[in-house]
Every structure is written in C-alpha cells, then in structure tokens.
Amino acid sequence: MTASPGQTQDGAGQVRQARSEQTQAKLLQATIDLLVEVGFAHASTPLIARRAGVSRGAQTHHFPTRIQLVTAAIEWLADRRLAELELAGQDLPGGTRRIPAALDLLWTTFGGDLYKAVLELWIASRTDPELRHAVASAERRLGRQLNASLDRLFGEPLTARPQSAERAQFVLSQLRGLALLDTFDGVSKAHRDAQWAFTRQALITFLTGDSART
Structure with a gap:
C-alpha cells in the first residue's frame, strides 16, 4: 500500500519536529553544563553551540540571543x-x-x-x-x-x-x-x-x- 502525499508530508513534519526538539534539548543541556562549569560570563553562544554539537545557525534559529x-x-x-x-x-x-x-x-x-x-x-x-x-x-x-x-x-x-x-x-x-x-x-x-x-x-x-x- 502506497502512502498518500498527505501522509508522507505528515510523516516528514513529525521527523522535522523530532529533530528540532532534539536540537533544542542538546542546546539547553549544553547551556546548563557550561553555566555550572565556566559560569555565565564565559558561557558564550559559540561555545554552547560547539558543546551541543550543533551549528551556530541552528542555535540562533532556536534561540536568537544568549x-x-x-x-x-x-x-x-x-x-x-x-x-x-x-x-x-x-x-x-x-x-x-x-x-x-x-x-x-x-x-x-x-x-x-x-x-x-x-x-x-x-x-x-x-x-x-x-x-x-x-x-x-x-x-x-x-x-x-x-x-x-x-x-x-x-x-x-x-x-x-x-x-x-x-x-x-x-x-x-x-x-x-x-x-x-x-x-x-x-x-x-x-x-x-x-x-x-x-x-x-x-x-x-x-x-x-x-x-x-x-
């Protein structure tokens, strides 16, 4: 049985949503880790993105400011x-x-x-x-x-x-x-x-x- 275009789009949307949530969770956990380890003054957004293993573009997409x-x-x-x-x-x-x-x-x-x-x-x-x-x-x-x-x-x-x-x-x-x-x-x-x-x-x-x- 072949999935309809609507079903395919819904499935793709769910995958994108899951990936978005995973990216956000990585960024949030990395932020907590760095606040504890190096403090607010040194927990820059580039460092957080690097710690989370995501691109700076992904970081600014989800959280535009520090x-x-x-x-x-x-x-x-x-x-x-x-x-x-x-x-x-x-x-x-x-x-x-x-x-x-x-x-x-x-x-x-x-x-x-x-x-x-x-x-x-x-x-x-x-x-x-x-x-x-x-x-x-x-x-x-x-x-x-x-x-x-x-x-x-x-x-x-x-x-x-x-x-x-x-x-x-x-x-x-x-x-x-x-x-x-x-x-x-x-x-x-x-x-x-x-x-x-x-x-x-x-x-x-x-x-x-x-x-x-x-």
Whole structure:
C-alpha cells in the first residue's frame, strides 16, 4: 500500500519536529553544563553551540540571543526537576513522617546542577538589566509552580497551619542558603551533612512545632 502525499508530508513534519526538539534539548543541556562549569560570563553562544554539537545557525534559529537561551535552559531544567519532585512526592508517607520525608526529598533538588546554574544567573543579573528582567519573569512562573508543588509535597501538615505560604518560603530560603556550601571549595561532605542535619531538625520544629527528633 502506497502512502498518500498527505501522509508522507505528515510523516516528514513529525521527523522535522523530532529533530528540532532534539536540537533544542542538546542546546539547553549544553547551556546548563557550561553555566555550572565556566559560569555565565564565559558561557558564550559559540561555545554552547560547539558543546551541543550543533551549528551556530541552528542555535540562533532556536534561540536568537544568549539571554533567551540561558533563561530557556533554566526553565527547561526546572520543569523537569519539578516533574520529578511531583512524581517522587506521590510515595511520601503520611502523618508525622510526612514533613521530614518531604524535607529530605526537597533537599535533593538543591544538590544538582539546577541550583548552581540559577545561582550563576542571579549573580550575573544584578548588574545586567536585560538579564535581570528575563530571570525575574522566569522566576515568577517557576515560583508559582514550585509553591503549588510544595503544597502537595508537604500536604496538610503544612497547608493546615497558619501562614503556610510564608512557612514554605522560609524553608526554601534556608535550603538555598545551605546549598551555597556546595559552591565553595574546601567544604567537606561531613561538614555539609552536619549542617543539613541541624537545619533539617530546625525546620521540622518550625513547620510542626514539635521539638522531638525525627
């Protein structure tokens, strides 16, 4: 049976779409890798294209400017991490074990490339108005998604308490600050683990009002 011209065109379009998505994914992953490895100042678009193994023409076709590329990369990785967080959150226990388990799961998201790449853009955007505008826009969208995820992650032990939104934001602030330790050379794993154990217990007490160790 011979495919009709319409079917052939549809198939060709699907192939082109798949190739386009693959190219974008390569560029986005290369951007994240270079933000972590060499920082925003040195993560030029030619270097990103070379790292991704695509032409400069393909890079500019999908992401005409560096700011568009780096902010798209952050949103792309954040969306993936939030989806993973939501999926893992479905297996969290209930009752008094919920908060400690949710904190442990949330902490794992601050140990990877996403936080380090975002940190690069936060610092660079302080003196770059165009980047600051793009980062702020991405932060607002991702912030709304993260807040909704936190409500589901912690569940009623958090959402039923007064000022639950403020409590969730305080947790994020503590985790962001602690995650900075991973950006400094010479900080031992033992020290980081000890700091997390202390912070974890303090946050459990803050979120539940229960001073018993968990």
